[in-house]
Amino acid sequence: MDYGEYWLLETAADGGVPLTRAWGTPRSLKAQWNKRPHEMSLGEVVETLVRLFRDGDILAREMLVGRDADADAVAVRDDSFVPTPKEIVAGLTYSSKRTQRGVGLYYLLTPSGGKRWETHARADWRRFFRSETREIDTGASDESMSCRHEIMTVWAADRARIDYLVDAAWRWWPDIEYDPGAISVAEVAPWQATYWKTLPRAWRAEFPIRCVDVNEWRPPPRVLKQMEHMTQEKRIAFAKREFCEIYHWHDGFRAENA
Numbered sequence: 180m181d182y183g184e185y186w187l188l189e190t191a192a193d194g195g196v197p198l199t200r201a202w203g204t205p206r207s208l209k210a211q212w213n214k215r216p217h218e219m220s221l222g223e224v225v226e227t228l229v230r231l232f233r234d235g236d237i238l239a240r241e242m243l244v245g246r247d248a249d250a251d252a253v254a255v256r257d258d259s260f261v262p263t264p265k266e267i268v269a270g271l272t273y274s275s276k277r278t279q280r281g282v283g284l285y286y287l288l289t290p291s292g293g294k295r296w297e298t299h300a301r302a303d304w305r306r307f308f309r310s311e312t313r314e315i316d317t318g319a320s321d322e323s324m325s326c327r328h329e330i331m332t333v334w335a336a337d338r339a340r341i342d343y344l345v346d347a348a349w350r351w352w353p354d355i356e357y358d359p360g361a362i363s364v365a366e367v368a369p370w371q372a373t374y375w376k377t378l379p380r381a382w383r384a385e386f387p388i389r390c391v392d393v394n395e396w397r398p399p400p401r402v403l404k405q406m407e408h409m410t411q412e413k414r415i416a417f418a419k420r421e422f423c424e425i426y427h428w429h430d431g432f433r434a435e436n437a
Contacts, residue, residue, distance in 0.1 A: 180299050183227050185432045186217040188236065188288060188296040193373065195240060195285040198270035201228070225267050228286070232261045236292030239270075242283050259287075293375040299433065304378055306428035308335040308344055312388070331357070331388045334370060336381045345384055347425050355388050362386040 190196050190212060200211055202224045208216035231237045238259035262284060270284035312329040335341045341364060363385050370381035406414045
């Protein structure tokens with residue numbers, strides 16, 4: 180597996196990818212995806228996509244898009260298909276600026292394509308997690324617009340991981356306040372971890388949070404107190420270790436397996 184192929188598979192690990200965002204200048208790709216770009220030419224991207232479609236690693240869907248519909252693209256049809264090279268080129272180079280409305284393509288991983296990616300990247304699903312928030316109505320009409328109440332939900336396959344993630348959120352998100360005693364944890368079986376990956380079970384934690392706007396990010400006082408006797412170098416190292424512990428759940432591209 181070369182890096183270009185890996186890049187295309189990894190980018191779709193969390194959801195469908197519009198073909199228009201799978202090719203571009205290295206600078207634009209880095210800005211869009213916040214990671215090292217694949218640096219393939221248009222012809223190389225087409226060749227790689229053709230191979231991935233042919234081998235059953237990805238599938239395509241059609242979306243109706245346009246100048247006024249980019250944010251809320253509508254599926255033309257729910258069934259998946261394998262596009263021709265000509266359709267792939269058209270999908271990669273499509274621009275809603277050239278037409279009011281049109282059909283755009285996006286690609287998704289199949290279970291076999293996801294398996295290839297997770298095997299290469301050494302994905303550890305025990306460390307994978309998902310989280311989401313939904314706003315709730317507290318009925319307080321005079322409450323400041325700078326404060327809102329939400330319900331946070333966190334899923335993870337490992338019970339101890341849930342406890343750590345909730346604790347880490349409390350330490351590092353200065354705009355979130357919550358009551359540790361208000362957390363409810365339940366088992367979920369099975370768990371749809373991603374659109375292509377199902378795990379036999381997981382744990383779900385739900386708890387109310389209070390979000391307060393802050394002018395700039397800064398470690399909360401509780402973290403600053405923990406680090407008050409550390410040098411600046413040790414503080415940076417501490418923050419990096421925490422970030423890695425929270426978000427690192429696969430090894431990424433490994434050239435030795437290319």
